[in-house]
Amino acid sequence: MTVEHHLKDHDLRVTDIRKRIYEYLVDLDTAVSHAELEMVFSNDFDRVTIYRTLNTFLDKGILHKIPTDTGSAKYALCKDHCTTEEHIDDHVHFKCSKCEKVVCLHDLEIPNVKLPENFKANNAVLMYEGLCDKCS
Numbered sequence: 001m002t003v004e005h006h007l008k009d010h011d012l013r014v015t016d017i018r019k020r021i022y023e024y025l026v027d028l029d030t031a032v033s034h035a036e037l038e039m040v041f042s043n044d045f046d047r048v049t050i051y052r053t054l055n056t057f058l059d060k061g062i063l064h065k066i067p068t069d070t071g072s073a074k075y076a077l078c079k080d081h082c083t084t085e086e087h088i089d090d091h092v093h094f095k096c097s098k099c100e101k102v103v104c105l106h107d108l109e110i111p112n113v114k115l116p117e118n119f120k121a122n123n124a125v126l127m128y129e130g131l132c133d134k135c136s
């Protein structure tokens with residue numbers, strides 16, 4: 001599927017910045033923060049536009065947000081099953097303590113824990129930390 005198709009598939013009009021950020025994330029294969037994107041695209045787009053694009057992508061099931069312990073969230077591409085109606089990002093994340101990258105481990109599902117009675121979860125985050133394949 002081309003970038004244009006993918007964006008349209010998620011109810012999005014194709015704009016230059018959407019295309020550029022999407023292509024950047026596909027090639028990158030790790031999660032990025034807003035600040036990192038800003039550094040990459042600051043010559044071409046202002047920070048508000050970048051921020052808006054991130055939020056639109058979150059909204060439309062293109063990106064998911066990964067909370068980190070540094071306080072600045074990271075964003076990574078969703079798999080195809082996320083839609084404009086619903087995100088299903090129930091996979092494990094990994095943070096490398098050496099190169100500090102955060103990656104999605106899409107094949108590893110977060111195990112289903114049994115919550116206490118009357119607790120209903122609608123989201124779960126599981127972050128492993130250690131050394132990634134490049135650093136270990």
Ligand SMILES: [Zn+2]
Binds near residue numbers: 061062078082087088
């Ligand atoms: Zn998602």
Ligand SMILES: [Zn+2]
Binds near residue numbers: 098131
């Ligand atoms: Zn690493």
Ligand SMILES: [Zn+2]
Binds near residue numbers: 064066091093104105
């Ligand atoms: Zn992820």
